[in-house]
Every structure is written in C-alpha cells, then in structure tokens.
Amino acid sequence: MDAHGARGNPFEVAGSCQLRGDYQHCGADYRVEQDYARYTAADHALWRRLYARQAQLIERYAAPAFIDGVRALDMADAIPRFDRVNTLLHRATGWQLVAVPGLIPNDVFFGYLSRREFPVSVWLRREDEFDYLVEPDIFHDFFGHVPLLSNPVFADYLQAYGAQGRIAVDLDAVEPMSRLYWYMVEFGLIRTPQGLRAFGAGILSSGSETAYCIESPQPHRIAFNLERVMQTAYRIDTFQQTYFVLDRFDQLFESTRGDLRERLLRISAQAPIAATQVQADDQVISRGQWPVVVSSLDSGPMVTDLQGAPQ
C-alpha cells in the first residue's frame, strides 16, 4: 500500500516525503501490531532519557492538566505497552490507542479520532534526534498526546474535532482543520494563574521547543481566535513562528460545536496568513502584559507571571 495514500498527508513536501515507518504490513486502516519485542535495550534507554528530560521541563513549562496526565501514566522506565495503557485510558475517558506505522492520511486519522481511537506511531527516534525531529515518533505521540487524553474536556474535544474533520474531508476543505489541530493540539499554549504554559504535544515532546515557546522573544503569541487559527499557514520542519494562546480548554470545545461547513469552505478558498505575520486585530500576548517576576528557587531562577493572568 502506497504510504502516501491517494489522499496524501500533511508531511508531503513537494511530492516527496520519506515516511519513516514500515507501511508494508498495515491494513486499509493502517493498523499494525506494536510488537513490543522489537524494542532493544538501547531503545528503552533512549526512552528513559527522553522521559527524564521532559519530566523535568514540564514542571516549569506545561499546563497543569498535562502534568496531571503524565503523573497518571507509568512510562518513566520503559517504552509503554499500548494494551496495558488502553485498559486505564478506556476506563478514564473511553479512548483507546491504536498502533500505526507513522503518519496516516487525514481521512483515516480523523476517522480514528471520531471513534475515540488515537493513532500512535510504533517507531522511536534516533539518538541524534534527541532534541527535535520533524516526523511524529512514539515518544511524540505517546508522551505528547496521551496525557491529555485522560482529561475529560480535552478528550471530548478531540472526538468532536475528529467528527468535524471527517466533514472537512468530504467537503475537500481539510486545511482549516489541519491548521486548528496543528496550532492547538500540537502547538497550543494556555494562560494559567502561574503564567503562560504549553499543552501542545508537538511542544512537550521536544526538549528544545518546550522552553523556546515560552521563553523566546522571537515567536508571536496571539490570543486564540478560531478563524484566525484556521487561516494561518504553518511550517512542519522548524520551531513555530506563531503560537496561539487559550484562556480555557473549553474554548476548544466551543470551537467544534455547530455547523462549520460554511466556515471551512470560505476559509479554504482564502489565501492563508503567513505564520510570520501579525494582523491588525490580533490580540498579541507578550510577556510585557504580565509583569514578570523572577524569583530564585533552589532549582535556579524561575520566570513567573504573577499579576495580570486571568484567574
């Protein structure tokens, strides 16, 4: 089966995209066995190093709901077994993990989400991709996405998103939905009483982007607006140039309610906004809006936004 699939995938770059996974043994829905025996001692050791590094970073940079999800999972010591996690996850929010070779076409992906099934790649990145890699591997898919699947509001959102995504595929108006997924599920930020925090999986599986998205003055940080997000192009092979910021997770849930068809068709027909641009009516969120207090903790200077963040 052609890994690119007739329906393409978001990582198709100029007609050639070397997908990393083994697509030779997957069915029409791209399912494979996790085949736990395939993982070597070196794989588990790399997993432990990736986990230890991110577990330390998320205390400072991740949304509390994400941290709670990580703590509920037992994945510090080895690559997790999907079947064991599924028992817990199904009981928590009705979600199940499905092993896939890697990226899968949009319509198959949305189909899974609409049934509360989350596709998780089975291959693990190389040592030299410790800080960042372009394609989603098992560490990105599992460490980045699974913690929030145990959060009821987020779990409901993701299923509603999948159902809307299937409508977008039928309309051939997928791009706005892909952008919404990218800027929220993969690279979303959220305001908390402790200040700006990340909840996007693409941020939290990357050791380098986790600090960058909060600390760097370079990227734009813009308050979430559904139309604006759906219209904004993105890069898949570098840190994001724009991050969108929620006040509350249920803004996401609200955004998938109702009939999006007119909006999807209209936005699909418009020229996208470049990720480097700021629009006149953007609510730009800069650190300056929240007086920043640096309080030294035993773990070194901690940047905290104490005033101004919404309660």
Ligand SMILES: C[C@H](O)[C@H](O)[C@H]1CNc2nc(N)[nH]c(=O)c2N1
């Ligand atoms: C929603 C959007 O199309 C997005 O890029 C999808 C496409 N296919 C995928 N396939 C897998 N396995 N994992 C993903 O995160 C995605 N992302």
Ligand SMILES: N[C@@H](Cc1ccccc1)C(=O)O
């Ligand atoms: N860049 C992420 C992986 C990722 C791939 C595709 C989409 C989002 C994130 C990392 O290094 O962990």
Ligand SMILES: [Fe+2]
């Ligand atoms: Fe992802």
